[in-house]
Amino acid sequence: METRELRYFVAVAEELHFGRAADRLGIAQPPLSRTIAQLEHRLGVALLTRTSRKVSLTAAGAVLLAESRAILGAVAAAERRTRTVDRPSLVLAAKAGGSGELLAKLLDAYAAEPGAVEVDLLLCEAHTSQPLLDGRADVALLHEPFDSTAGLDVEPLHTESQFAIVASSHPLAGAERLRMADVADLPELVRWPEPDGSYLPGPGVEVHNLTQLFQLIALGRAVAVMPEVVRPGLGEGLAAVPVVDAPKVTTVIAWPPHSRSRAVADLVRVATGFS
């Protein structure tokens, strides 16, 4: 299996449409059809079921899609790491708006290290682990249990409890403390995007980032349960009420398991040092 075939397959599996997939790949549709057919032939398994109106994934196709994404991510990561080995630098992914203070402390402490290299920040709206898997980043600050840490090495840094963020005018804003049951079935709960950027069907507003979320909450259109770190970022018109039985959130530093980078090891050591 060549990465070209995997790229082609991922495009078709994601679009579920040969024409659009070919378009996205910048090639014509017939060679794409042919390549997928060859791939299926060599594997001896059907990856897609096609009628002339609809394309869908088989079980084998679903497996290969997941595997292919991981592989293509690893290839991109390998490429970047190979390219940048001579001019060392470090890309740190973090959630925009989250863990501001921790991040500042970490960057300062690391910069004071002997042999520290330049650190580039990659601020994500959501799915902070994604850049780690596709090679855009070397290290990430993640929040368990929200972010997936599958396939990554992690060290916990900090654990904190969660708060309900509501509009000041919301009936719950005056409460001393809340329980999950108090917020679990409010109609104003929101939906975050899936890793591929799509949204599962269901009730609640589709939300892209924290700023947008806070605006919605201030307007009384949404309610969210979030860790303590976001509190300093709350503006006017928002209130944070402790949710005593919400799961604790752990901030972890994560990196790819095979990382041999001196810089990553230093940063992790510094981070765990003052946790």
Place this chain on the structure above:
Amino acid sequence: METRELRYFVAVAEELHFGRAADRLGIAQPPLSRTIAQLEHRLGVALLTRTSRKVSLTAAGAVLLAESRAILGAVAAAERRTRTVDRPSLVLAAKAGGSGELLAKLLDAYAAEPGAVEVDLLLCEAHTSQPLLDGRADVALLHEPFDSTAGLDVEPLHTESQFAIVASSHPLAGAERLRMADVADLPELVRWPEPDGSYLPGPGVEVHNLTQLFQLIALGRAVAVMPEVVRPGLGEGLAAVPVVDAPKVTTVIAWPPHSRSRAVADLVRVATGFS
């Protein structure tokens, strides 16, 4: 980067010789030279330094070699998992001669599970984690701290202390208990192969598997420190003496982080259930 290029590069990086690498790949030397040169050109980095007498890896080349091995392993794994999704089966890697009883218990308990699939055993001489990384196995029984568990999800099953295995006629055979210092610099210690099958230079006999090792020990040519599990497999002429300060050995069950297989989850649950 195509997997073809990575396969070619790995061959050259491992052989450090274009001719032999081309031979191993079943192609002629000139296209191999050309492909590597193209790869370097596209990456904008030198991967190898060549004189007409010697080829060696650059820092970038060392990085790409490690990454490439992981990628090629992931590709092979993806292929096998995609192929076998419709006729589910499970390949379990374990060290030949190690953990025999635990293995039998595990297989029996899993077979009794509803929805259990066929389990194929892959018995390894050493480096049991390798088949997991290159896709030949779905689950493995590993022994920390001997086996590398980098990049794998693990659950500990069992911890045990270590014994020195010596010939009955050996001066140490009569001891009640030993310390690491007693065996650390015996001339009869052995060398195990590296993951690539080669042996680091140094003193001691090169050893391939347990049977061979036991034979060497019985002949008084070797001494080894090993976990308790091997005891039942010891034959005549061998003695096991506790080494009180040797690191504890933990048997773990390990699987690739992105595994979505129902069968793997079941097996892990069964294994951790009776640990």
Place this chain on the structure above:
DNA sequence: GGCAGCGATACCCGGCCGGTATCGATACGG
């Protein structure tokens, strides 16, 4: 039943992959 959308098929072209022949450099032996 005509039509539009979509994947498959047929066929052609150009580039790339792999082959052979050879060169240039280097270590080594006489």
Place this chain on the structure above:
DNA sequence: CCGTATCGATACCGGCCGGGTATCGCTGCC
């Protein structure tokens, strides 16, 4: 010090494969 063997690079050629256009066949829909 020079001949020689070894090894990677270069030059050049042929065939295959990846990508293009044109078209077919099927299917759901007005």
